[in-house]
Structure formats: structure tokens, C-alpha cells
Amino acid sequence: MRQENLFTETQKQFKEIADILNLEPEIIRQLEEPQRLIKFQIPVKMDNGKIKIFYGFRAQHNNVLGPYKGGIRFHPKVSEDEVKALSIMMTWKCALVNLPFGGGKGGVIVEPKELSEKELERISRGYVRGVFPWIGPEVDIPAPDINTNPKIMAWMVDEYSKLKGEDSPAAFTGKPLEVWGLEGREEATGYGGAVILEKLKEKFNLNPKETTLAIQGFGNVGSNFARFAFQKGFKIIALSEDVGGIYAEAGLNPEKVLECREEKGEIAGCYCVGSVCDTNFGKQISNEQLLEMDVDILVPAAVENVITEENAPKIRAKYIIEMANGPITAGAEKILEKRGILSVPDILANAGGVAASYFEWLQSKQKEKWQKERTLNELSEILGKAFDEVWELSQKEEIKFKQAAYLSAIGRVVKAMKD
Incomplete structure (x- = not known):
């Protein structure tokens, strides 16, 4: 099976919608790739005492609707193009379900199965040190993704709080319940x-x-x-x-x-x-x-x-x-x-994940615990409403459902850029 480049695919998809919306060239240039791409080394002391260099990325696509939001993945196939593409998709996702976030995505080129727990913790804390100047509760809020989990988020938020000099639970989402994690986030x-x-x-x-x-x-x-x-x-x-x-x-x-x-x-x-x-x-x-x-x-x-x-x-x-x-x-x-x-x-x-991250972010900022029932009820409301809006647009304009979703999402971002 021929493997397509996800970034190329994402750009193709965007340009098709840009043509329908008749977007100006300067708007297209701003949205066809991330505003910022951070690439950095993560030197990690391995259990054998040797230093090994890993490579980390963070793509920040657009923040017109709010802070960048998106996961961090640990995988041998993480690449610059992959995080760029996924950050773009996060912008559209947040816009479609009306969340006050823009799109971000990060990753480390690593096979976590080959690391001990201590090595995994060092690489997690090293990632935070690498992106520290460009993240924060009102700037860019990372979350778990492939091969990352609440425990890794706990290490990361702890490292961020140390560097910041104050407790900052809203800097990351997908955390364990005991550090302002959200009931219902996992599912x-x-x-x-x-x-x-x-x-x-x-x-x-x-x-x-x-x-x-x-x-x-x-x-x-x-x-x-x-x-x-x-x-x-x-x-x-x-x-x-x-x-x-x-x-x-x-x-x-x-x-x-x-x-x-x-x-x-x-x-x-x-x-x-x-x-x-x-x-x-x-x-x-x-x-x-x-x-x-x-x-x-x-x-x-x-x-x-x-x-x-x-x-x-x-x-x-x-x-x-x-x-x-x-x-x-x-x-x-x-x-x-x-x-x-x-x-x-x-x-x-799959916007349920970022919607729940929004609830956790609010909970962490306000220091107010949400119960699982509230999380799932709010999710049903947000996603149900978004589905109905897309369905209505697809029927009104007589276009495919998927195209209606992208028209709605990208249209919202463009409107905010022009306002």
C-alpha cells in the first residue's frame, strides 16, 4: 500500500476548501503551514551512564481562537511533517466544535518500549525544558497522544511548575486525577x-x-x-x-x-x-x-x-x-x-478528546472538580451540536458532510482572523 505524506494530504484538503471560500493569498499563506515549528535536542542520561541525544518537535499552527492545543507523541516515526500536519488538523478540530483553542502538536523520535521508567521520565522532563519558553496555560497546552499517558503528563507538569516557580496544573491536560486530572478524560x-x-x-x-x-x-x-x-x-x-x-x-x-x-x-x-x-x-x-x-x-x-x-x-x-x-x-x-x-x-x-481537555483546563484553572457524569453530558452536548450544525450546512448547500465540516471549521478561523 502506497503511504501518503500526511502533511501533503492536509495541505491538499485545506487548499480545496480555500478555493471554495475564495480565500485571499495572504490568508492561505498564513494557514497552509504552522506559525512556528520548534525543533530541539533532548540529551538524556541513560541508565548505563552514557548520554543519548533524542530529537523533539512542537508545531504551533494558529492561535487566533485561543492558546495552541494538542498532544505529544513518543514514537520512532515522529517527524517534522507529521507534527505540522497534526497541528493544522487540531486548529480545524477546535474551531469546528467551538473551543477557544488553536492547533498544536508535538513529539519525540523515540521507541518508548526500549526505555526504562527512569529514562522515560528524563526524556519527558527534557522535552518540557526544550519547549518551556513557548508553552503555558495561556500560550500552548500539551496533552497525551500516542505512547504518552497521564503519568508522563504528571512528570511534565511537575517540570513545568519547577521551571515556572509556581504550581501550574493548567499547563498540561490528560493528567492523573490527583493532579487536577479530569474524571472521564480517558474514555x-x-x-x-x-x-x-x-x-x-x-x-x-x-x-x-x-x-x-x-x-x-x-x-x-x-x-x-x-x-x-x-x-x-x-x-x-x-x-x-x-x-x-x-x-x-x-x-x-x-x-x-x-x-x-x-x-x-x-x-x-x-x-x-x-x-x-x-x-x-x-x-x-x-x-x-x-x-x-x-x-x-x-x-x-x-x-x-x-x-x-x-x-x-x-x-x-x-x-x-x-x-x-x-x-x-x-x-x-x-x-x-x-x-x-x-x-x-x-x-x-474524535474531537471528544480535545473537548475533555478543555474541561480539564477549566477545572485546573478554577480548581473546581468535575464529576464524570458532567464530563460525558457536556461532551454529548458539544459534539451533538457540532454534528447538527455540519448536517444543516451540508443539506442547505447540498454538499458532502465531510466538506461541510471543513467549510465550517476553516470559515470560523478565517472570520476570526479578519475580525
């Missing part, structure tokens, strides 16, 4: 996707018991989305993770699949119905097979650019909920549109 992205699923059910009169789902990706986002979809009565017939997955015509219970993975180390081959969870039933499938399955709703919840011009003609789902960032290339999107497949874009489908 927020998956829950937000389930809110979108519920909206599709309303608009297209879907019967959950007869509506089949295939979910690619069974990490935090995919597993939580699967759990909430299952609770709502939808029939999940396929699940996968990076090493492959499982198909079961009778349907899968995500909780049982999680238990099976705990026991066996991977979900490939797990077949779970009722209390039976074994590898002797069902069918093992690859990620490529999952994408091309005959299901009602396809949910890419893993990595970017998995639906390309090569496999788009083979997609058989009627609806796609983009829980991953940028899972469909621009060329593939055109093929899907011609075939009448509706895509709910990532900037709406």
Missing part, C-alpha cells in the same frame, strides 16, 4: 465517537441490532468506542490491532475481547460470545481485510492514511467514522464520495 475520545454514532442512527433510522460495525484499532480510542457502541446495542463483527484481528459473524463483546487480550497478549483469533472466549472459533483477519469487509459502519481508529486510492474502490461500508487522525487520503475521499459513502471526518468524530 472521552471513544465516548465522543459513540455520540456521533448515535447521531448517524437518528439521521438514517438505523436499528442498532441490525447495524454491523468493523473497528480498526483497539487501543484507548478504539476499545472505548467499541465498548460504548456495544452498550448502545450495535453489532460489532470485526476488531483489529496492529498485528491483526478477529471477525465473528455472531458479534463480539469488546469487554470479553479485552479480557482475552490480557490473557493471550493479542486479540487476533479471540472469539468471544457470552462467557466463551477462545481462539478456536471465529476467523483471524488482517487489517486490510477488516477495511474491506461488508459492514454498515467502518471505524478506522488506528493510524493515518489507511484508506487510499488503491483500496477505496473495495470499501463496502455505507458510513465511515474517522476515529483516527487522517485515515482517508484526499484521493480516496473523492472515490468514496462518488460511491455515496458518507465519512464523518476526524475533526468531528
